[in-house]
Amino acid sequence: MIFRRPHFTEYIMARLVTLGVFTGFVFSTLLYIFIPETDIAFSAIALLIAGFTIFIYAINRGARRMQNELRLINKYLENLEKTEKIDYKAHFFTQEFEDINQNLIKVLDSAKKREEIKQRYNAKLKLKNRQRADMISAIAHEFRNPIASIMGYAQTLEEDKEIPQALQEKFLNKIYNNGVKIEALLSRLVLWNKFESGEATLHPSQFDLYTLAQEVKTSLEEKYPQREIVLQGSSHMVEADRTLLEIVLKNLIENALKYSKDEVVVTMDKGHISVIDKGLGISSSDINKVTKKFYRSGTHSWDNSMGLGLSIVKRILELHGTELEIQSEEEKGSTFSFTL
8 A cells, every 4th residue: 555645635634534424423313303393403413414515616626726726836846946937926815825926936935036146157267167178178289399409409409419519509590590480479368367267467667658659669679680670750748657658569570470461560659559561460240359368360471479469468558448440352451550
């Protein structure tokens, strides 16, 4: 025999019928004993039974209605995680059940909001993990070549002791240059980490922006001796973070040198600076993406140094209360500009 807990209506009816039978039997016996006329006694007993029957029927209807309301509430609870639409118009027979329903609706609304927040958080977490994986891939890609070069030149110098002095100096110079490249990559990562953690702050000072541009021009011309950088403009004093603006100018001009073959023109009209190249250009679909961190487009082998260069430029300019403007056309060139 299988035992189970009774439903609400079953429990009420079982108790009520038991009580009714016992009470009916007692009162029927008393009526039969104290009423001498048999016909009147049986009539009274019949009325008593009819009254109990009506009473039990009324209680049964009420119990069934309450059971239905309990089932509706239980349905909410069973599908708490799956419920997408809440029946706000559900009507309950008693005020207590109506109060329970309203409180349950609040719980469901709160649960749905928490679930939405959880989903958004999970989406952000997945994006962060994907970006972290992209960053690790980009770092591995960027560091592999200079490290391989250093190891190759060092191994050659180690194994061949009779290499001519001039060739030795050339190899050592290659090792040094690749070491400088690795140091620059690490510096860029450290700077970006400061932006991400909110630790980057401005250290403003007054300086001549044109003089800073000349210094950057000279430095890059030494690095790219076969390329020409044309600087147009005049002296203009600004109050800004000189170190960070040097990074901005260097990144923009070096990008122009990497992705073009003709001269790169830097114009300065008071506080408006533009870096113009006649290179590969950027597609309209990529213009809004190139300043995003870790972005690396396959178009024309566009490579933004781990996808951080222009993103760092954008963040530095935001700290100075301005923004990077990009105008570009494929196969015709690009113009990167900002205003201080």
